[in-house]
Amino acid sequence: MILWVDGSIRDPAEPVVRATDHGLTVGDGVFEACELLNGRPFALTRHLERLERSAEGLGLPAPDRDEVRKAVDAVAAAWGDELARVRILWTAGEGPLGTDAAWGPGTLVVAATAVGVPRAVRVSVVPWVRNERSAIAGLKTTSYAENVRALAWAKAHGAAEAIFANTRGELCEGTGTNIFLERDGVLLTPPLTSGCLAGVTRAVVIEWAREDGIEVREDALDLAELDGAAHVGLTSSTKGMVPVVAVDGRPIEPGPLTGRVSEVYARRHVLERDP
Ligand SMILES: Cc1ncc(COP(=O)(O)O)c(C=O)c1O
Incomplete structure (x- = not known):
């Protein structure tokens, strides 16, 4: 270090x-x-x-x-x-x-x-929620004990990342990642009003995916959509965009849009260091 x-x-x-x-x-x-x-x-x-x-x-x-x-x-x-x-x-x-x-x-x-090279991850939905009305919602504070607890819970359940819903039962984010679903050729991600962190990678991915011709929408998504989702991706500064390969033990395939965005991100972020 x-x-x-x-x-x-x-x-x-x-x-x-x-x-x-x-x-x-x-x-x-x-x-x-x-x-x-x-x-x-x-x-x-x-x-x-x-x-x-x-x-x-x-x-x-x-x-x-x-x-x-x-x-x-x-x-x-x-x-x-x-x-x-x-x-x-x-x-x-x-x-x-x-x-x-x-x-x-x-x-x-x-x-x-x-830091390790990013790879596909298994996720688990944790039994606790993000409070989108909390005084510290959306802030990257050192009060991360909830995330520590949630990640340990996910690991104990065979996953590498924990996913939170918010108090309204909407999909929110991971302990250190933002989440994207693919539906009908569109990339969907929870809006900032879900209580998720305004991820830097999330923002860059939204911009670069749109520039690549991909439709991206920030939509409130019911947590149940994660169970039904065919393809899911996660973003973070140390991962870029990676596919999710299992949700609560249910295997899922890496999606075509996740793959495309992940390539665009991997290529552009080496060249454009302060977008
Ligand atoms: C709670 C949370 N959500 C999302 C992210 C992803 O944000 P970024 O893309 O800025 O790394 C992080 C980063 O660690 C995080 O802690």
């Missing part, structure tokens, strides 16, 4: 965060994860914009964008050309042990770790 904290690269074994950091005590922080390839992050501008939106959503000051870029550059240079994930973490900083707001200043941590 390459780790950057407070202006410099640090030894990952070194303690760097205070015990009273509100990110640690109550999950009062936001983060981003983007792909690093040949020393360059993908779609960094979109990730920084989302980091700022997430911070605003938590009532935190935004981190200094130039400083974050410098930190990402330093981590990328130290990492090298191998495929990696860069994680940018911005917490509220020092605060009370309780839930009253922190006083900061915020803590900025940027780290790179190796």
